[in-house]
Amino acid sequence: xxxxxxRAGLALLLQVSLPHPPGARVVDVSPPAARGxxxxxxxxxxxxxxxxxxxxxxxxxxxSTDSGRTFTTAAGTAPSDWRSAGDVSVAFDDKGNAYLSYLxxxxxxxxxYWRHGAxxxxxxxxxxxxxxxxxxxxxxxxxxWYRGDEPGMQYEDMPRIFADVSPTSPYVGSIYVGWIEWxxxxxxxxxSRSTDQGRTWSAPIRISTQAGLPRDDNGDVVGxxxxxxxxxxxxxxxxxxxxxxxATSHDGGRTFSPSRVVQQVxxxxxxxxxxxxxxxxxxxxxxxxxxxxxxxxxxxDYRNGDIDAFVAASRxxGRTWSAPxxxxTDSLHSGRDQFFQFLAVDPKTGDLYVQFYDRRDDPRNxxxxxxxxxxxDGGRTFxxxxxxxxxxxGRNAFLGDYTWLTAYDGRVYGIWAETAPIDSxxxxxxxxxxxxxxxxx
Numbered sequence: 001x002x003x004x005x006x007r008a009g010l011a012l013l014l015q016v017s018l019p020h021p022p023g024a025r026v027v028d029v030s031p032p033a034a035r036g037x038x039x040x041x042x043x044x045x046x047x048x049x050x051x052x053x054x055x056x057x058x059x060x061x062x063x064s065t066d067s068g069r070t071f072t073t074a075a076g077t078a079p080s081d082w083r084s085a086g087d088v089s090v091a092f093d094d095k096g097n098a099y100l101s102y103l104x105x106x107x108x109x110x111x112x113y114w115r116h117g118a119x120x121x122x123x124x125x126x127x128x129x130x131x132x133x134x135x136x137x138x139x140x141x142x143x144x145w146y147r148g149d150e151p152g153m154q155y156e157d158m159p160r161i162f163a164d165v166s167p168t169s170p171y172v173g174s175i176y177v178g179w180i181e182w183x184x185x186x187x188x189x190x191x192s193r194s195t196d197q198g199r200t201w202s203a204p205i206r207i208s209t210q211a212g213l214p215r216d217d218n219g220d221v222v223g224x225x226x227x228x229x230x231x232x233x234x235x236x237x238x239x240x241x242x243x244x245x246x247a248t249s250h251d252g253g254r255t256f257s258p259s260r261v262v263q264q265v266x267x268x269x270x271x272x273x274x275x276x277x278x279x280x281x282x283x284x285x286x287x288x289x290x291x292x293x294x295x296x297x298x299x300x301d302y303r304n305g306d307i308d309a310f311v312a313a314s315r316x317x318g319r320t321w322s323a324p325x326x327x328x329t330d331s332l333h334s335g336r337d338q339f340f341q342f343l344a345v346d347p348k349t350g351d352l353y354v355q356f357y358d359r360r361d362d363p364r365n366x367x368x369x370x371x372x373x374x375x376x377d378g379g380r381t382f383x384x385x386x387x388x389x390x391x392x393x394g395r396n397a398f399l400g401d402y403t404w405l406t407a408y409d410g411r412v413y414g415i416w417a418e419t420a421p422i423d424s425x426x427x428x429x430x431x432x433x434x435x436x437x438x439x440x441x
Contacts, residue, residue: 016369017361018386021412023437026388028430029053029062029071029415036060036431037400039415040089043408044131045165045347046096052132053415055431056086056400059102063132068413068435076135077126079104087158089404094165094173098128099198100135101161101177106148109155112216115182118155120148123179125161127198142177142192142201155182156190157216158401162226164252169232171252173197178207178224178236187212187220189238193253207247209258210240218242218267223285227345235295235318237288239268244286244297246318262321263312266301270339276307278366278394282339283401289345289352293317296379298327298343298354305333306365309341309356313379327373329384330360337365340399342414346407351438352379355387355405355414367391370416372436387434392418397429410439 030036039055051064053071059078062071079085082104089101102124109118122144127136145153159179164171175194180187181204189208192201212220219241226236234249236256247259263286270282284300284307295314300307310324328338341356351374358371369391373382403416414434420426 016386016389016391018371018384021372021374021385021387021436021438022441023435024385024387025069026432026434027071029433030055030057030060030431031073032426035427035429037398037417037429038086038088038402039400039417039431040404041406041413041415041433042090042092042098043406043413044092044096044098045094045408047131048408048411050131051413052090052092052098052128053433054088054090054100055415055417056088059085059088059100061090061100061132061135065131067411068433071433072133074132074135076137079124079139082106089159089161091161091163091175092165093163093175093197094167095197096131097197098132099161099163099175100126100128101159103156103159113214114157114216115155115184115214118148120145121155123156123159123177125177125198125201140198140201143190143204156180157182158222158224160224160226162228164228164232166228166230166232168230169228171232174252176226176234176253177201178226180222180224182216183214186214187222189221189224191236191253191256207236207256207259208238208240208245210245212240218269223268223283225285225287227288227290229290235288235290237286237297239265239285242267244299248318262318263297263299263324265299266303268299268301270302270307276337276339278396280396280398282307284339284341285402287343289343291345291347291350294378296343296345296352298341300339300341300356306335307337307339309338309354311343311352311354311375311379325379325382327354327382328356328358328360329382334360335365336360336362338371340403342403342405344405344407344412346409348409350378351376351407353405353407353412354382355403355416357416361391367393370418370434372412372414372434374438385436387414387436393422395419399429410437412436412438
């Protein structure tokens, strides 16, 4: 508990300087007794009132049938035969099925050197045919090492699921997963696809031309994210050291172009030595979005001293790129960090949205709010909005490795983790979902 004087001082820091986005609403979706982090969110393109959010702790799902006004926790998402299930992500297909992807393991390997000493592990996908209310009993393996001592056993990590929902794509209905495979001597990026609504998955193919180091640190391949264009083209990105690389598929994920560097960035890892005061670790992993001939990249790094979020645009399907645009609108070199950005492009309007944790209102760079940025001119300029009324103290909590954001026809849905209020009876972290409605703006 904190005293009245401390509470009064804290109240001054809880005031945010930005306006709220139109129709702003924020709801807590994790139960009071549970910790949660590393979330994902998706909207059903066949029925946009259906929203599914997922989060690690170990692999929970919530669903909404009223455009995110209320959420209900689903049952049957966490496996019972593995000690841990996390790194979750969720996507809808063109039929309205939802898919939850997660990794499983019984134990980690050596710290940051995950393959060394690792036990059994793998990646599964579970399907819901009713908007996230219920989930198939049997999860389908994408790549699983069932014993942990198989010849050639590796450690799979950070899967991200996405889907082709474009009616003009020859591969519409396909579901895709990309992830890191940690090996004793290297790290590589793998990819698998399903063409039968997640019932079976193709043998993984390597899509990273460049291998990374075998440690989960600067120099590896990390932070996969993928998107599908209207014609079915898949654009996949990730960090390779202090760069972002891009690989493209024009045949529904059967083959990819060689991965190539498209952006030079600062190292994506901000952990260690208190790089973001009050938090255990923070990453700047990138995202990719598409609309028409445009491709967009978002990431965060500390090229300006403090951490900022950036977007770069390509108007020619990734051949050339604009200079990075700073999404955050506080003063340059402010000494206040904005981090864990996530990008979404509205498939109906082409508007860009980026969300991030934001410390602009605390001169001490300790108290953290949550901000939504919007661009209506193809990523050339951004307007920032405060999605929350208050800030929170990090208290060295683990907020995960990412947040998540999605948008559809002017409505925007974000999901993230915060530390619970200091005088709360809740568990250490709480998962929140924010909604905004730009349809008349």
